[in-house]
Amino acid sequence: MKPFKNKTILQILDYYKNLWALSYTSAIAHWDLETYMPQKGASARGEALGRLSVIRQKMFLDKDFVALLHAASGLEHLTDQERGVVRILLRSLKYYEKLPPKFIEDFERLTNTATVIWREAKEKNDFKIFEKSLSKIFDMNKQAAEYLGYTDSPYDALLDQYEEGLTVEKVGPFFAEIREPLETLLEKIKRSDLFQSTHPLESAKYDKQKMSELNDKVLKYLWKDFGQNFRLDTSAHPFTTSFSNQDTRITTWYHERDFGRSLLAVIHEFGHALYDLQSAPELEMTPVGGGSSLVTHESQSRFWENFVGRSEEFIEKFLPDINNTVHGSPFTVHDVYSYINKVRPSLLRVEADEVTYHFHIMLRFEIERGLIEGRFKISDLREIWNSKIKEYLGIVPKNDSEGVLQDIHWSGGTVGYFPTYSLGTFLGTQFEQEIVNCKLKIVNYEDIKLWLRDHVHQYGSTYTLEDLLAKNKMRFDPGVNLKYLEEKYSKIYDF
Ligand code: MG
Numbered sequence: 001m002k003p004f005k006n007k008t009i010l011q012i013l014d015y016y017k018n019l020w021a022l023s024y025t026s027a028i029a030h031w032d033l034e035t036y037m038p039q040k041g042a043s044a045r046g047e048a049l050g051r052l053s054v055i056r057q058k059m060f061l062d063k064d065f066v067a068l069l070h071a072a073s074g075l076e077h078l079t080d081q082e083r084g085v086v087r088i089l090l091r092s093l094k095y096y097e098k099l100p101p102k103f104i105e106d107f108e109r110l111t112n113t114a115t116v117i118w119r120e121a122k123e124k125n126d127f128k129i130f131e132k133s134l135s136k137i138f139d140m141n142k143q144a145a146e147y148l149g150y151t152d153s154p155y156d157a158l159l160d161q162y163e164e165g166l167t168v169e170k171v172g173p174f175f176a177e178i179r180e181p182l183e184t185l186l187e188k189i190k191r192s193d194l195f196q197s198t199h200p201l202e203s204a205k206y207d208k209q210k211m212s213e214l215n216d217k218v219l220k221y222l223w224k225d226f227g228q229n230f231r232l233d234t235s236a237h238p239f240t241t242s243f244s245n246q247d248t249r250i251t252t253w254y255h256e257r258d259f260g261r262s263l264l265a266v267i268h269e270f271g272h273a274l275y276d277l278q279s280a281p282e283l284e285m286t287p288v289g290g291g292s293s294l295v296t297h298e299s300q301s302r303f304w305e306n307f308v309g310r311s312e313e314f315i316e317k318f319l320p321d322i323n324n325t326v327h328g329s330p331f332t333v334h335d336v337y338s339y340i341n342k343v344r345p346s347l348l349r350v351e352a353d354e355v356t357y358h359f360h361i362m363l364r365f366e367i368e369r370g371l372i373e374g375r376f377k378i379s380d381l382r383e384i385w386n387s388k389i390k391e392y393l394g395i396v397p398k399n400d401s402e403g404v405l406q407d408i409h410w411s412g413g414t415v416g417y418f419p420t421y422s423l424g425t426f427l428g429t430q431f432e433q434e435i436v437n438c439k440l441k442i443v444n445y446e447d448i449k450l451w452l453r454d455h456v457h458q459y460g461s462t463y464t465l466e467d468l469l470a471k472n473k474m475r476f477d478p479g480v481n482l483k484y485l486e487e488k489y490s491k492i493y494d495f
Contacts, residue, residue: 003081003282008072012085013286015065020285022056027241031249034235046112054105060096069093081288084462088287091164098147107140111413118411125399127382134410135378138371141415145372155372158416162294163423164464168369171419174478175362178426181482185489186355189343192493201331201339205257210325215252215266217321222270222304222445223277230273237350237408238265240272240301245284248273259326260340261351267309271301274449278457292461294417296468298424299431300452306354306425307432310340313443341492345393347402355485357425359392364407364418372415429481430474431456 004010026049033045059065072086114133121129145154148161152169159166189195219226226232235251242248250269252262275297276290283289291297308314315322315336322336323329343353349360367384370376376384385404390396397403409417431452432442440447455472469475 001079003079003280004085004286006072006075006078006082008068008075009078009082009085012065012068012072012089015062015068016089016287017285018059019056022052022059024243026052026056027243031241031243034237034239035233035251042112042116046109050105050108050112053108054101057096057101057104060092066093080459081283081286081462084288084460085286087464088292088461092287095148095161098149099144100147103140103143103147107144107413110136110140111411114413115408115411118405118408122401122405125401125405127400127404130405130411131378131381134381137410137413138378138415141413142372142374153369153373155369155416158368158372159419160416162414162417163420164293165466166295166419166423171365171423174419174423174426175358175365178358178422178478178482179362182355182358182485185486186343186345188495189355189489189493192495194493195344196342197344199339199342200328201260201326201335202258204259204326204328206259206326208254208256211254211259211262214318214321214325215262218263218266218318219270221317222267222308223274230277232266238269240269240276242273242276242290245276245279245281245289248276259322264305264309264340268301268305271304272297274304274452275300275457278449278453279460280458283460283462286460288460288462290460291457293465293468294420295423295427295465296456298421299427300456302425302428303431303452306428307442308445310354311442312337315340338492341488343489343493345395347389347393347395347397348406350406354425355489356393358422361418361422363388363392368415368418423476426478426481427476429484430477432484433480434472434474 004013029045029049029052033042037045069086069089073090075082075086078086110133114130114137117133118130121127141158142154145157148157150157152167156167156169159168159171215232216226219230219232223230229246230248230250233249233251234254236253238250238252240248240250250266250273252265252269254262279290291300312333316333319331319333319336323331341353343355345356346352349357349364352360363385366388367376367381370384371378371381382400382404386396389403409415434455435442435448435451438451440451442448456468459468463471
């Protein structure tokens with residue numbers, strides 16, 4: 001069956017290719033900025049990207065195109081994919097119609113500069129250097145919320161930008177539901193005789209070249225066309241971007257010790273890449289190609305990270321390569337498994353384990369909400385951060401770069417994104433359960449990829465998260481991940 005056949009939709013898709021081409025170009029410029037661009041290219045790149053975003057807005061607001069979109073919103077008897085196109089474009093239209101072009105341009109400029117200032121502040125461990133920029137970023141986000149509109153909290157308007165329909169009303173109860181069980185679980189782990197505040201493999205050094213070969217080997221094993229439609233590069237922070245479903249890029253990082261960070265990042269980003277690689281080819285260059293729900297996307301990356309990358313079978317398969325890469329070997333499967341699955345309170349979100357990770361997100365959710373709703377002040381942020389991390393994890397940062405300055409998100413203007421990480425992780429476990437219920441084994445990666453393609457990836461962004469779950473006869477249930485964590489870690493820590 002053809003996904004697109006309605007005349008109005010075909011006209012929309014034809015014009016949309018211009019917008020797609022601009023996004024495609026911006027994506028390459030962003031990818032290059034994070035990977036290979038010499039540092040001094042930053043200001044010209046910022047200018048070019050800022051102008052591209054303004055051109056895109058102007059083209060989107062073309063009178064004839066907007067008229068087509070309005071006409072399409074009343075159409076009946078559309079295919080699911082056609083309805084998806086209308087839904088996604090009307091969301092963008094709302095954004096472009098409500099935010100003045102000058103506001104979008106100013107915001108782009110502000111965040112390009114702020115990222116550079118944030119890097120300096122982080123290097124110098126001084127929040128004060130970044131405070132003024134951050135203050136402007138939150139002010140502009142508050143302003144954006146007013147432009148976009150909301151019913152209850154202004155933070156809702158920002159959450160919705162990253163996950164369609166997400167509100168404080170939904171995120172608040174989710175965190176309330178998981179907080180106590182996770183605290184109890186962490187307490188049990190900390191009381192276990194097997195609890196270690198450090199693991200010897202964390203400080204074991206590795207050879208960077210060999211690590212990069214190991215990462216390539218893992219990706220080749222998971223995706224046979226690795227190198228042909230999919231590549232791996234290095235950046236300051238791992239990420240995935242897709243230019244088309246035949247050209248997907250991921251990155252990882254190398255710290256020359258603590259090899260799990262590099263390896264798990266590769267497997268995590270592979271999960272994101274797979275979503276785009278397996279999106280139906282007919283959806284390419286349309287608004288529904290690839291995944292747009294961040295919760296769904298993160299469910300895929302966490303699925304591969306937690307259920308493949310952290311599994312005994314996977315470690316066993318690559319143990320000879322790990323031993324060949326990491327100094328101080330040979331290590332046993334048990335050594336590596338206990339290292340990859342260690343749980344302990346830590347200061348950095350990106351290093352956090354499956355149990356404590358969500359406390360890092362709760363803290364950010366409370367802070368962002370408090371700032372947007374006007375209950376917190378940026379000038380108090382360092383103190384607020386430090387007291388909250390102490391409340392959740394019982395530890396306090398020694399400096400700002402392992403505290404309030406650790407994440408890049410705010411410097412890029414992103415407020416309202418963090419909750420999708422936790423929600424996505426919880427959803428990833430539900431997909432694992434569905435797969436296991438279908439009598440499939442997680443170690444049979446080819447079967448798993450097909451299952452994920454058929455149930456999730458092929459649709460791209462055709463459905464909202466809620467509709468995608470309904471289509472698969474699922475509903476979001478935090479209890480599934482809580483039960484999995486309890487079972488897994490009671491075995492590892494023997495309680
Ligand atoms: Mg991710």
